[in-house]
Amino acid sequence: EIVLTQSPGTLSLSPGERATLSCRASQSVSSSYLAWYQQKPGQAPRLLIYGASSRATGIPDRFSGSGSGTDFTLTISRLEPEDFAVYYCQQYGSSPLVTFGPGTKVDIK
Amino acid sequence: EVQLVESGGGLVQPGGSLRLSCAASGFTFSSYEMNWVRQAPGKGLEWVSYISSSGSTIYYADSVKGRFTISRDNAKNSLYLQMNSLRAEDTAVYYCARGAYVDTAMAAYYYYGMDVWGQGTTVTVSS
Numbered sequence: 001e002i003v004l005t006q007s008p009g010t011l012s013l014s015p016g017e018r019a020t021l022s023c024r025a026s027q028s029v030s031s032s033y034l035a036w037y038q039q040k041p042g043q044a045p046r047l048l049i050y051g052a053s054s055r056a057t058g059i060p061d062r063f064s065g066s067g068s069g070t071d072f073t074l075t076i077s078r079l080e081p082e083d084f085a086v087y088y089c090q091q092y093g094s095s096p097l098v099t100f101g102p103g104t105k106v107d108i109k
Numbered sequence: 110e111v112q113l114v115e116s117g118g119g120l121v122q123p124g125g126s127l128r129l130s131c132a133a134s135g136f137t138f139s140s141y142e143m144n145w146v147r148q149a150p151g152k153g154l155e156w157v158s159y160i161s162s163s164g165s166t167i168y169y170a171d172s173v174k175g176r177f178t179i180s181r182d183n184a185k186n187s188l189y190l191q192m193n194s195l196r197a198e199d200t201a202v203y204y205c206a207r208g209a210y211v212d213t214a215m216a217a218y219y220y221y222g223m224d225v226w227g228q229g230t231t232v233t234v235s236s
Contacts (some may be wrong), residue, residue, distance in 0.1 A: 012166060035222035037154075044204055044229055045146075050222035057224075080146055091118035092208075092220060097168045098144065 002027050002094045004101035006027060012109040018078040021104045023089030028069045032091040035076045036065055039103075041075075041084045043058050048087075076106075111135035111225050113205050120228030125195050125234070130204030131188040132190075139183035144207035144223060145190050147201035147232075157203070158190065162211040173199075195234045202229040213221055 003026040013019055030042075031052040037045040047056040049065035052072055062077040076083055089101040117129040129145070131200040158179040159168045167179055176190040188205050206223035 007148060033220060039154075044226040045206075045223075046226070047222045047224045050220070050224070054221075056222065063167075085151075088153075090222070092222075094168060096156070097147075097159050100146075100154040103153045 001096060002029065002091055002099050004089055004091060006089060006101035006104045008104060009102070009106060012107055014109045015081055016077050017079050018105055019074075019079055019083070021074040021076075021087055023067075023072040023101050024076070025070045025072075027049060027094065029072075029091045030093060031068050031107075033094070034065075034067070034072050035090045037088045037090065038082070038083075038085045039088065040084045045088065047094050063083055110120045113207065113225055113227035115203065115205055115227040115230035118203065118232045120196055120235065122232045122236050123196060123234055126191070128197065129190040129203055129205075129230055129232070131190075132185045133188065135205075136169065136225075138181075138186040141210055143181060143188045144206045144208050145179060145188075146204045146206050146223070146226075147199075148204070148229075149198070149201040152201075155201075158216065160188070161210065162213075192232070194225075195214075197234050199217060200232060200234050202231050204229045 005024045007022045034052040036049040039045040053065045064075045066073050086103045086105045088103045091099050114132045126226045128202045144159050149153050160179045164181050176194045205227045207225040209220040
């Protein structure tokens with residue numbers, strides 16, 4: 001069973017700073033099936049990145065994804081006020097079919 | 110506009126049943142795999158169930174296996190989740206989410222993550 005671990009649990013940063021979020025898998029994950037989501041309070045999750053590094057439609061280029069195997073990273077190059085939210089990584093295809101990480105909260109310092 | 114709209118949530122007693130629905134519009138529903146994902150109050154996202162585009166392949170999380178049943182009606186552009194033997198720990202917002210695109214004519218499969226989500230429907234299991 002694949003377990004996704006995200007770190008840090010909370011990231012306190014100021015607008016304009018760079019955010020680096022980590023997602024580590026207990027077993028190798030196909031890059032094709034690694035995605036990142038953003039969720040704000042009271043809202044549904046929004047897809048940011050699929051295939052480990054491809055931005056979803058309408059996602060600003062300050063969001064980027066990288067990584068392979070068991071280590072993946074979401075980077076927000078310069079935080080905008082609307083980027084303070086919770087971010088989840090997710091894998092598809094291994095047992096269980098879908099797994100989400102526990103999330104990283106990016107809050108305002 | 111591509112849209113998913115959930116309905117059917119509510120308050121139910123432990124041991125009771127509910128049927129959630131998800132109405133899809135703005136895309137060819139029958140070409141997409143679909144999922145149910147839930148989020149307990151103050152907690153993270155938990156995948157619940159998956160159904161293939163044709164409905165022939167189904168998976169469940171261990172936490173709901175044997176109690177929940179996913180189904181779809183491609184003629185009605187609708188996804189369903191029948192929830193039986195509900196427990197307090199099933200209390201959550203339930204989202205339907207679009208998965209991979211399946212082009213059966215070209216025998217092609219495209220996974221772009223869960224790219225469309227509904228607004229969610231709240232299920233509360235309490236006496």
